[in-house]
Amino acid sequence: KQEVTQIPAALSVPEGENLVLNCSFTDSAIYNLQWFRQDPGKGLTSLLLIQSSQREQTSGRLNASLDKSSGRSTLYIAASQPGDSATYLCAVGYTGANSKLTFGKGITLSVRP
Amino acid sequence: EAQVTQNPRYLITVTGKKLTVTCSQNMNHEYMSWYRQDPGLGLRQIYYSMNVEVTDKGDVPEGYKVSRKEKRNFPLILESPSPNQTSLYFCASSGHRAEKLFFGSGTQLSVL
Numbered sequence: 001k002q003e004v005t006q007i008p009a010a011l012s013v014p015e016g017e018n019l020v021l022n023c024s025f026t027d028s029a030i031y032n033l034q035w036f037r038q039d040p041g042k043g044l045t046s047l048l049l050i051q052s053s054q055r056e057q058t059s060g061r062l063n064a065s066l067d068k069s070s071g072r073s074t075l076y077i078a079a080s081q082p083g084d085s086a087t088y089l090c091a092v093g094y095t096g097a098n099s100k101l102t103f104g105k106g107i108t109l110s111v112r113p
Numbered sequence: 114e115a116q117v118t119q120n121p122r123y124l125i126t127v128t129g130k131k132l133t134v135t136c137s138q139n140m141n142h143e144y145m146s147w148y149r150q151d152p153g154l155g156l157r158q159i160y161y162s163m164n165v166e167v168t169d170k171g172d173v174p175e176g177y178k179v180s181r182k183e184k185r186n187f188p189l190i191l192e193s194p195s196p197n198q199t200s201l202y203f204c205a206s207s208g209h210r211a212e213k214l215f216f217g218s219g220t221q222l223s224v225l
Binding site (some may be wrong): 031032034036041042043044045046049051089091093100101103104105106 | 117146148153154155156157158161171203205210211212213214215216217218219
């Protein structure tokens with residue numbers, strides 16, 4: 001069974017801190033990996049998409065990396081701000097899975113002013 | 114504006130009363146999918162569609178039906194809702210499996 005794990009479930013940091021959110025997956029035959037942000041009561045917004053042939057993607061203060069051999073992805077957030085407070089989910093698309101995504105349960109981030 | 118639109122946003126119903134949650138996207142996407150999100154269980158896929166008239170089961174399809182008669186619309190049908198279908202439902206779409214997935218704002222369903 002393909003599983004995606006995100007630990008810890010919650011994280012609280014002071015404003016300005018650089019932080020890393022982790023995502024691990026059990027099957028290395030992935031097609032791509034996406035990081036999403038979800039605000040309370042809202043839908044998910046795709047932040048970064050990494051194809052299996054790529055090692056990382058960057059958007060503004062966000063950088064996502066992918067290491068298929070170790071089954072890990074990290075989302076790096078530079079100079080965190082209170083507006084970054086949200087739940088961050090990673091989702092893995094597996095080869096041959098017809099676009100099905102397997103989601104982690106998310107990390108709820110709180111950035112304290 | 115590119116978007117995925119779900120309706121209704123909130124729905125309270127009673128056991129056994131058929132309901133439909135609509136989903137529409139304006140991006141000409143081929144792929145559409147339904148998810149439910151429950152505390153402690155995360156997001157689980159219900160059904161997905163690779164294109165018009167092509168649908169398939171996800172992880173938790175029991176008690177749900179879908180149809181894809183037009184490219185832009187992908188309604189979720191609960192023929193006889195039960196309390197265990199109380200959940201937050203999301204519709205999503207993408208142009209291709211290699212592309213970003215766009216989500217609707219969600220439908221909070223309560224079945225009494």
